[in-house]
Amino acid sequence: MPPPAITPTEWPATEIAAASSYKPGDRVWVYRGGSWRPGVVESATSLAVLATYRPTGARGTGVDTVTAPYVTRRTDRDTSLDQTGLIHERLAAAVIRPIATRAAVHIASSLPAAHSPVSDTEPQ
DSSP: OOOOSSOGGGSOGGGOOOGGGOOTTOEEEEEETTEEEEEEEEEEOSSEEEEEEOSSSSSOOEEEEEEGGGEEEOOSOOTTTOOHHHHHHHHIIIIIHHHHHHHHHHHHHHSOGGGOTTOOSOOO
16 A cells, blocks of 8 residues: 555544554554655554654654654555564563563562572571
8 A cells, every 4th residue: 555645634534543543563654754654653642653664765764753644554564664573572672571570570579588589598
């Protein structure tokens, strides 16, 4: 699917998806610098979307926060943005690692001192 042929100001308000409908890893078009650029959603709130996108035809990326009219879904693949490993790495950094860290801290804090991995005393 090619980029939209209209600018955000020409977009019918009834066809603009809510910013909160986007999830991390979603493929999107981001309107920046007068044109639509391929991007990937990093996070979203009810007001805006944080996306990594290609600001030019080169392989570099930019990160920006945009409101709903300036982002829309993208179905075609962009080889420099849509690498499965890259998306999974981003999701792991944003979601999985913090949860795993909190779980490890919770488990360690609930163990008796003799079983704690940081205990420097031997059980009696």
